Amino acid sequence: REIAIVLGTRPEIIKLAPIIRECEAQSIPYTVIHTGQHYSDSLTSVFFEELSLPKPEYELSVGSGTHGQQTGQMIIDIEAVLLEEEPDVVLVQGDTNSVLSGAIACCKLSIELGHVEAGLRSRDREMPEERNRVLADHASEYLFAPTAQSKRSLREEGIDDDRIHVTGNTVVDAVRQHKRVAMAETxxxxxxxxxxxxxxxxxxxxxxxxxxxxxxxxxxxxxxxxxxxxxxxxxxxxxxxxxxxxxxxxxxxxxxxxxxxxxxxxxxxxxxxxxxxxxxxxxxxxxxxxxxxxxxxxxxxxxxxxxxxxxxxxxxxxxxxxxxxxxxxxxxxRSPNWENPFGDGDAAARIVDVIRQSETPARVAG
Ligand code: UD1
Ligand code: UDP
Missing domain, CATH: 3.40.50.2000 (Glycogen Phosphorylase B;)
Incomplete structure (x- = not known):
């Protein structure tokens, strides 16, 4: 199945890098669409270079603006790419305006959406990120919840159990993949x-x-x-x-x-x-x-x-x-000997496996 990965900001690049690597490792066809929400080198290109990620196939150069301008322009531009690429599934990660835009573009084209880091809730609707997360979760066919807690939050909002996959957070994969090099080479x-x-x-x-x-x-x-x-x-x-x-x-x-x-x-x-x-x-x-x-x-x-x-x-x-x-x-x-609650560092593999194995498209309830 062909995957399109929509990203646009620093944390999305870092946390989607393990999924990009997993697609490479499993020879899964994928396309990366960079919205251009972040454009300064220090917030974007530096990560592609040092994390050895291939250059995105599409760079949309949306840039900064009001929430409406930025989100609206991204929806228009992402839609054009999706019409050209016709992916089976689109992946978004987190809670930025790039995520919301990717989610809406998929809804309008009836393309399946997978939300990585689903079910996080601050319960603070003043945060633009909280609204983005809730909307993206409810638009998604595949909800990749990092923890049992995030799954519970999704279930409380009436999201079907069979759409939710507890995978751990890909940030653990990212830390594990880079920590040794970081300590040795910095x-x-x-x-x-x-x-x-x-x-x-x-x-x-x-x-x-x-x-x-x-x-x-x-x-x-x-x-x-x-x-x-x-x-x-x-x-x-x-x-x-x-x-x-x-x-x-x-x-x-x-x-x-x-x-x-x-x-x-x-x-x-x-x-x-x-x-x-x-x-x-x-x-x-x-x-x-x-x-x-x-x-x-x-x-x-x-x-x-x-x-x-x-x-x-x-x-x-x-x-x-x-x-x-x-x-x-x-x-x-406090003594810092707590357990890591975000999983074992295999989140990306689990996410890619779920998509690969889902031959029958999941359907949004209702
Ligand atoms: C965005 C996300 C936030 C995330 C953060 C990650 C939304 C609503 N917010 O916030 O959730 O935590 O990214 O870092 O999506 N700017 C630059 N260079 C850039 C990008 C931005 O100078 O490459 C400056 C511009 O002045 C811009 C401002 O930063 O107006 C804010 O950028 P924006 O993308 O709107 O939001 P962030 O604060 O980066
Ligand atoms: N980060 C980085 N360089 C910095 C600051 C943060 O690489 O100078 C990384 C950090 O390790 C983490 C991610 O950026 O993985 C967090 O991004 P940010 O704080 O911008 O967004 P948020 O996570 O709040 O959405």
Missing amino acids: SVFDDYDLTRGEYCLLTAHRAETVDDEGRFASLLEGVGRVAERLDQDVLYPIHPRAANAVAEFGLEIPDRVRTVDPLDYIDFLALESGATLILTDSGGVQEEACILGVPCVTLRENTERPETLAVDANVLAGTDPQSIYEGAREMLD
């Missing part, structure tokens, strides 16, 4: 003059945080407090959305917080592994911290990754400076 510690176990790592890019001046300033103050009191630098590879917000609001970055350009995956994975503590509002970074056994403080009020809280690998601190500091203290007092 020069990131020298590049940034850091010693393993003597620094913290920060990422913050969510629209609801960095687009709000007060909330972003408060987050930075909290992270600065952690740095001062732990007497450790905090490295902050800064996403362009956040860098733009810092400039626009004229925010001050605390002394011991060091902003650097976004990093490639190998360097970032090495930095995650060597950090004392990870502070983040990213979904994928919460998962990777948990998998790598590094304590995590999530700079949000909620998470669609509750498995990380259940195994004590993560706390929710929001953006209040004192609760960020207290969250950091609490996490550093």
